[in-house]
Amino acid sequence: METLVADAILTRIEISKDYLNFSSGHFTLFSATERENLHGHNFRVRCAVTAQVGDGGLTFDYVILKRALKVLCDALDERVLLPLESPYLRIERQDGLVLAHFADERIPFLERDVLLLPIRNVTIEELAPLLLERLRTQVEIAAMTAAIRAIELGVSSGQGQWAIAQWDNRAQAIA
């Protein structure tokens, strides 16, 4: 297990790029009987990584991070996002369709237009941890996590509203 360097100065690298976005459809589920109508957002993603600057004056090549974040955004872009783990929505595949069953509604989508996500609701607070976990497990990022102390990943559904998920390596190193 990596040992923390006592009172090391940590530096936070923040990435916020206009091209880190995905335009997707969704509807928020508020209860077993209340939901929004299907609509879309230009979701935005931003990220901050806290790390120790190495002897060479570098934490990590943030181009690798930007590339990994773009891969995450592109995977969700131009799809209708549906939650696989909602207590209120049942998903069925039938004859090339994805059928979302909500209350007494049967909502059909073409397979090609839908992306099923392992989350409980398509909210920014469910998307942020999902994308953070996907980021952490991308090979090139996983290789960097020994030098990384913490990662924050934010998802926004509109100007001025963000959900920020956090992962802190220090908790693991201390445990």
Ligand SMILES: Nc1nc2c(c(=O)[nH]1)N=C([C@H](O)[C@H](O)COP(=O)(O)OP(=O)(O)OP(=O)(O)O)CN2
């Ligand atoms: N806790 C949450 N509440 C809501 C979420 C969410 O992700 N987490 N999401 C929604 C819907 O996506 C809704 O469509 C958001 O709409 P709105 O806030 O109006 O989005 P705008 O960008 O249009 O915001 P304006 O303030 O109107 O500019 C609802 N609740």
